[in-house]
Amino acid sequence: MARGSIKLSPGYAGGAAGRLSGWLCVRGAGGRNDDLPPIPAAAVRSAGRKQIPIRGQVVRVAQVGLDRFILDDYGPNGIAYIVPRINDCILGGTADEGAEDLTPDPATAEAILARCIALEPRLREAAVLEHKVGLRPGRPTVRLEVERPVIGKLLVHNYGHGGAGVTLSWGCAAEVVRLVSC
């Protein structure tokens, strides 16, 4: 594992002109990156590769004694996953490219519950606690690169990790540290 530290400045501030304060900015605004105002003089090398939202809906239910993670990526009615936690379970899910409505859809929630109960019948007894929707930052490729928009300033792009942002965060953070240390 790579270890390192970087001194962060207040960083990038939006606005019509865009502004880069301090010597280093790591740009990782999740689903909003391609929409942030441009930084003057920054070369937008990947401008053609736009980020798109990939909508994901989940249902949070009470724990019913589950301790195994179950994932079915190829079910006939869509993906299904069960992620047990200490006090609750996350049931999923959906992956709708281009959709960005953050309102949970009741019919989708019912379908998620049905798929998960088919995998784990004990969930039939689980109380529904919450419905949530998130947008994965989908991109044909992760954007992880350095730009030098102005002499003496470093801008590191680190975004577009789609449905694997948590998983990839360790390696990408290490790569950011390596890039700014060069």
Ligand SMILES: Cc1cc2nc3c(=O)[nH]c(=O)nc-3n(C[C@H](O)[C@H](O)[C@H](O)COP(=O)(O)OP(=O)(O)OC[C@H]3O[C@@H](n4cnc5c(N)ncnc54)[C@H](O)[C@@H]3O)c2cc1C
């Ligand atoms: C339903 C669902 C299931 C998922 N499952 C998994 C999984 O199983 N495994 C996995 O690895 N990943 C999973 N992901 C993907 C993961 O959540 C994302 O890839 C990850 O959160 C992206 O991390 P990020 O730090 O790039 O963006 P975010 O987590 O979105 O963080 C971006 C931050 O930037 C801030 N920000 C935005 N705009 C500005 C601005 N203008 N100025 C300053 N700050 C700003 C935001 O407030 C936010 O704090 C899932 C996502 C969803 C929606």
